[in-house]
Amino acid sequence: MALRKLVAGNWKMNGTLAALAELDGIAAAAAENGGVDVAICPPFTLIAPAVARAPSLAIGAQDCHGQAKGAHTGCISAPMLVETGAKLAIVGHSERRADQHETDAEVRAKASAAIAAGLVAIVCVGETEAQRDAGEAEAVVASQLDGSIPGEGTGVSLVVAYEPVWAIGTGRTPSTGDVAAMHAAIRAKLTALLGAEGAKVRILYGGSVKPDNAKELLAVADVDGALVGGASLTAAQFVPIIEGAVAASA
Ligand code: 13P
Numbered sequence: 001m002a003l004r005k006l007v008a009g010n011w012k013m014n015g016t017l018a019a020l021a022e023l024d025g026i027a028a029a030a031a032e033n034g035g036v037d038v039a040i041c042p043p044f045t046l047i048a049p050a051v052a053r054a055p056s057l058a059i060g061a062q063d064c065h066g067q068a069k070g071a072h073t074g075c076i077s078a079p080m081l082v083e084t085g086a087k088l089a090i091v092g093h094s095e096r097r098a099d100q101h102e103t104d105a106e107v108r109a110k111a112s113a114a115i116a117a118g119l120v121a122i123v124c125v126g127e128t129e130a131q132r133d134a135g136e137a138e139a140v141v142a143s144q145l146d147g148s149i150p151g152e153g154t155g156v157s158l159v160v161a162y163e164p165v166w167a168i169g170t171g172r173t174p175s176t177g178d179v180a181a182m183h184a185a186i187r188a189k190l191t192a193l194l195g196a197e198g199a200k201v202r203i204l205y206g207g208s209v210k211p212d213n214a215k216e217l218l219a220v221a222d223v224d225g226a227l228v229g230g231a232s233l234t235a236a237q238f239v240p241i242i243e244g245a246v247a248a249s250a
Pocket of ligand 1: 010093163167168169170171206207208209227228229230231
């Protein structure tokens with residue numbers, strides 16, 4: 001089943017107010033290419049200004065807390081994000097799993113909190129290079145999915161992003177065959193976990209998606225979109241990726 005593709009940009013810890021000028025071209029391209037969904041996830045501080053600048057564009061966050069409120073200094077909850085105009089929240093990105101030591105259980109709590117607040121949760125999974133070299137990639141990702149996917153997730157409320165850690169920010173990507181094999185394995189796992197809804201959850205590929213490889217990666221079976229880091233920071237790089245997604249959808 002071909003699902004409507006989602007091209008999401010993750011700005012990570014990049015961007016001050018001046019960066020919002022890039023949203024003009026991205027929002028225009030999103031409007032012109034209505035066959036795919038487009039989202040940008042800037043730093044927390046830019047969410048409200050981004051929504052104000054590009055009201056037609058879906059704006060998301062890069063994290064949320066697993067609880068709605070409480071004594072958690074420095075954290076941001078899903079209901080707070082909703083109030084800023086955010087529509088999505090990335091949870092469990094490998095950089096947070098590594099830097100903030102987030103566990104699968106915490107990621108699942110964050111995803112559940114996002115969904116409960118009405119956000120789309122983008123749950124990230126992916127193996128390290130050592131794990132792939134050891135032949136453990138699919139087992140690692142299956143285990144992350146077992147631990148991180150909220151049982152209430154649906155094709156509307158949940159998105160999964162497969163981001164091999166060794167492909168992030170390196171310019172290296174898996175072969176299309178390896179992407180196809182992993183996405184098929186993720187699809188099977190989602191169906192096992194979520195039943196019929198598992199067939200409707202979009203599975204994004206992330207890791208060095210660029211204008212010159214987007215169409216090829218997005219044409220792979222069960223690749224229902226892309227999660228883009230570096231190349232989402234400028235309209236000049238991100239718009240061709242949106243166009244690649246449209247071409248791959250045809
Ligand atoms: P790059 O596109 O910069 O490799 O980053 C991918 C990523 O981590 C998106 O979440």
